[in-house]
Amino acid sequence: MKNYTEILKKNLKGLSDYVALATVSPKSYKEVNIEIVKFLVKDSNMPGVYVTLNAPYGTVKKRLEDKKIDTRMILFIDAVTKTSQGIERKDNCLLIGNPQNLSDISVAMDQAVRSLPGAKRFLFFDSLSTLLLYNNAASVAQFVHFLSGRMHVWKVSGIIISLQNKKDQELIDSLLPFCDAQINMEE
């Protein structure tokens, strides 16, 4: 079994506030997600924001809690769960209701990150590949450039996850100049 924590530690060595792009195969996607959050919350002891465009908040929270990760340290932004009345709040989660609503996702991330206590915080964005499913390439490219820029302004440990596939490669290549590290989680 791969030691994903060691891969993360090796690639992020010496970096405090960073924007990292983690690429992963579809097979190990779920496991890698949990390991990255475990590294950020347990090993690095940071509060943070988890933006999910893949699995609903409830599912993500359960997966993390099953691995003994303290979800009380995380603010969730769920853009995948459909809501009846636009944006809704549920415990420590903000339900955007629509993964195409990039404006509200941006505002939510900004407010969530700025509210976090402490100097060390993280933002985990799951995932770039899903963003492409719901939005056109131009909008995604613009959003991703905005996100990488804001992550530097917020001074967070930022990790954006993406699947390793040909379809997303062009977007990954356009994002790389703005990232401090690219982590191949399959190395």
Add this chain to the structure above:
Amino acid sequence: MIQLIYTLIALIAILVGLIAIIKIVYIAEIIIGFFSLTFGITAMIWAFKARNSLSIGSELRKYANFFLVSLMSIITFSTFDLLLSIFKDTELALYFYYPKYVFLTVTYFIFLASSYQILSIGKVFGFNKAAENIKKVMKNKKSKV
């Protein structure tokens, strides 16, 4: 460099326009009315552009819609006010007097709705309470170590 030249030309054009308005229209009330309208129209153009760049259905776009409508209402009020200033000694003044106050009242109603919208946005996007809980968790963890 080219951008600077364009900016300078634009500034000179604005200055010439301002001097022309002051020279043609001697009455201060009307001059101020014209200036206010130009600022209002510029604000409306920027608000319209911003609104169109925001995601459809987003809270920010809804708020931008309210802001745009309130701007349109206040510009309409300003237009009637300016027309009243220009035609105040004629019979036409009667046609501008009441619409001016109608639009002023409508503007305040729209401001009220906009404020309610921003209150809702604040409640939804405000994470301060959740962050306080995280602070407590971190404090408890530190005290246990």
